[in-house]
Amino acid sequence: MPWALAPALTVFAGLGIELAVIDVRTHRLPDAILLPGAGAVIVLLAGAAVVTGTPDRALGLAGGAAASFAACLAVHLARPDAFGGGDVKLAGLCGAVLGWVGPEAVASGIALGFVAGGAAATGVVLSGARGASIAFGPFLLAGTWGRLLAGPW
Structure with a gap:
């Protein structure tokens, strides 16, 4: 991982924790937090692309x-x-964060989130809590981080 990604990934991690907690509690991902945070992460990632000489x-x-x-x-x-x-x-x-790594990372990271969310939903159904719902945001974030940490970069 290039050092220039550290600011973007730090902001993404903090934003992800905040959004996951809110989503679990309220089943909402508020635009007032998500949109400015996403903008900051994307600007930092684009800056990292320029700084590392990889504008592609x-x-x-x-x-x-x-x-x-x-x-x-x-x-x-x-x-x-x-x-x-x-x-x-x-x-x-x-997807933007995973896009730094490549198209395979986008596909596998998002798919991993769906697999994890599906497993959790299956657990809810098997527990007999049929009317219950799960917050999906934490699973998207977990899939993204799982793929990022798996490498390779």
Whole structure:
């Protein structure tokens, strides 16, 4: 991991913790926190691309954000009661972060979030709590961090 990514990943980590806690408590990902935080992370990532002499990474950020946003928007449109608009926006941010690594990281990181969320939902159903719901944001974040920590960069 290039040293220039440290500020972006630090902000992303702090933002992710705050959003995960809020989502678990309220099943909401507030725009007032998500949007400015996402903007800061993306600006820092773009700056890291320039500083490291790899401006092509900015295309990866944009592509990862667009692909993740579009895929999760399709899920939201199909199941708006189960997958909210905040989850769609968070997926776009996660895709941008994963886009630094590459398209495979975007696909596998977002997929990992869905697998983890699906496993949790299965656990809820098997426990007999059929009317219960889970917050999906923490699973998107966990999938993103799982893929980032798995490397390679």
